[in-house]
Amino acid sequence: MVSRTTDDYKSMVMAGCQAVCEPAFWAGFDRSSAQGFYDYFCQLTKHEPRRASLFGLPHYTWLCINPKESEDVKLAEEVLSIIPEFMQSSNVLGVGEIGLNKNSKNEVLVLEKHIDLAANNDQLILVHTPHLEDKRKGTRLILDILKADSRIKPERCIIDHVEEHTVKMVLDDGFWAGMTLYPETKCTSNRAIDILEVFGHERIWMNSACDWGVSVPLAVPMAMQEMRRRGKSAKYIDKIVYQNPIDFMAQSPRFLDPIDL
Amino acid sequence: MENRQNILDLYFLDARSRLIDIAAFMDRVDRAEVEADFRYDQFLEALKELGGTEPNRAEKVLLAFSDPTHDPIPKATTKAACGAWSGSIN
Numbered sequence: 189m190v191s192r193t194t195d196d197y198k199s200m201v202m203a204g205c206q207a208v209c210e211p212a213f214w215a216g217f218d219r220s221s222a223q224g225f226y227d228y229f230c231q232l233t234k235h236e237p238r239r240a241s242l243f244g245l246p247h248y249t250w251l252c253i254n255p256k257e258s259e260d261v262k263l264a265e266e267v268l269s270i271i272p273e274f275m276q277s278s279n280v281l282g283v284g285e286i287g288l289n290k291n292s293k294n295e296v297l298v299l300e301k302h303i304d305l306a307a308n309n310d311q312l313i314l315v316h317t318p319h320l321e322d323k324r325k326g327t328r329l330i331l332d333i334l335k336a337d338s339r340i341k342p343e344r345c346i347i348d349h350v351e352e353h354t355v356k357m358v359l360d361d362g363f364w365a366g367m368t369l370y371p372e373t374k375c376t377s378n379r380a381i382d383i384l385e386v387f388g389h390e391r392i393w394m395n396s397a398c399d400w401g402v403s404v405p406l407a408v409p410m411a412m413q414e415m416r417r418r419g420k421s422a423k424y425i426d427k428i429v430y431q432n433p434i435d436f437m438a439q440s441p442r443f444l445d446p447i448d449l
Numbered sequence: 450m451e452n453r454q455n456i457l458d459l460y461f462l463d464a465r466s467r468l469i470d471i472a473a474f475m476d477r478v479d480r481a482e483v484e485a486d487f488r489y490d491q492f493l494e495a496l497k498e499l500g501g502t503e504p505n506r507a508e509k510v511l512l513a514f515s516d517p518t519h520d521p522i523p524k525a526t527t528k529a530a531c532g533a534w535s536g537s538i539n
Contacts, residue, residue: 214528259525290525291516319530324515352508353515378460379507385451417459418451 189247190228190236191400197243203409206430206446207246209395209437210236211285211314214256216400222266225253229270233277248443250284250314251275258289258298268301275309281440282306284314285348288326291318299333307339312440314366317349319373327354331361344439348395349374355387364436367394369407377411381418384428393432471496488533 189196189210200208212232219225232249240247251274253267274280283306288295306313313334318326327347334340342362350358350365351374358365367380375383380394396407404410408429415425437443478489495513498506516534 256528289528290530291521292525293521293523295525296521320532321514321516321534322530324512325518328519329521351511352505353511382507419455 189240189398190231192398192405196398196405197240197245200405201243201245203406205245207248208240209248209281211250212252212254213285213399214254218257222263222270225267226270229274233274233279237279246444246446246449248279248281248437250282251280252283252286252302253298254285255287255289255295255299255316258295259292261294261297264298264301268305271305272309275311278442281437281443282312282314285316286313287316287330288318289322291322291326291329296329296333299330303334303337303340307337313340313345315345315347317347317354323349323351324353327357331357331363335361346436351375352379352383355383359387359391363391365392367392368397369394369404369411370397371402371404377407377414380411381415389424389428389432393436394428487535488531491533
């Protein structure tokens with residue numbers, strides 16, 4: 189949400205959103221130093237929660253150096269060294285969004301370092317899977333790397349941005365799957381609903397992307413409307429867009445069920 | 450199981466519109482100067498999947514554009530993905 193306006197917050201509240209979950213993200217340009225990440229982590233753990241609270245929205249976040257900036261291993265190591273300081277913040281749910289972008293050897297190395305950080309600090313993991321032509325291969329690599337670490341529990345990891353060609357391998361390996369709704373890349377609402385119809389509604393959620401590019405903060409409420417058009421019950425829709433996210437995130441003691449707030 | 454009539458009522462016009470958009474895109478490409486491009490080659494391959502009868506056409510189209518290899522690449526030289534795999538298997 190650091191890229192979005194207050195109008196977006198207002199629209200999300202009016203559409204019924206109960207909380208915001210914001211992973212550390214590539215800024216659209218490379219940050220020049222670890223200090224830049226330090227400032228960004230301050231934004232995610234202090235300033236953005238305050239901004240969200242003005243609209244009555246609890247704000248949660250995830251910390252990492254995004255895979256898009258993982259080719260520079262030295263920078264990544266510097267950033268990794270400052271993350272533990274921020275892990276004590278009350279809105280941090282875990283490490284993310286980590287993963288791969290172009291499936292390079294350095295990206296794999298930095299991913300393994302992030303997994304080690306998460307395991308050592310008993311953190312949930314949010315994984316970004318690569319884009320477009322790189323997704324299938326990257327998702328397979330990521331799953332194999334996670335499974336190779338015996339400390340990692342699949343049910344405490346969500347593999348985001350799944351599509352029709354990756355969702356099965358994610359669910360079959362016991363991980364949670366996230367479907368990110370985008371206008372062009374990743375999933376549309378209708379495809380996400382199709383995936384639910386084919387692969388079921390356990391360990392899966394959908395999320396709206398709210399970044400600096402073309403993205404729709406109300407994508408999930410719009411998908412809810414599409415589910416209604418297809419005749420899905422209120423109970424079914426509630427499980428997908430509300431109960432499932434709560435079930436996953438509540439594995440962190442920092443996450444508070446909105447109903448208890 | 451959803452009612453087929455309902456699905457067609459909801460989505461036929463939208464799918465028809467998208468299909469015509471694809472046809473118009475291909476006509477546009479044909480009108481342009483001929484130049485080989487791996488993206489369009491894969492696009493044509495992916496189109497063949499629509500003629501199948503298995504209920505996983507979307508998955509097959511995605512796979513048609515996907516990198517089929519398994520090992521990490523030596524170095525990332527770009528951040529962006531273009532939507533089609535530029536490599537080849539020897």
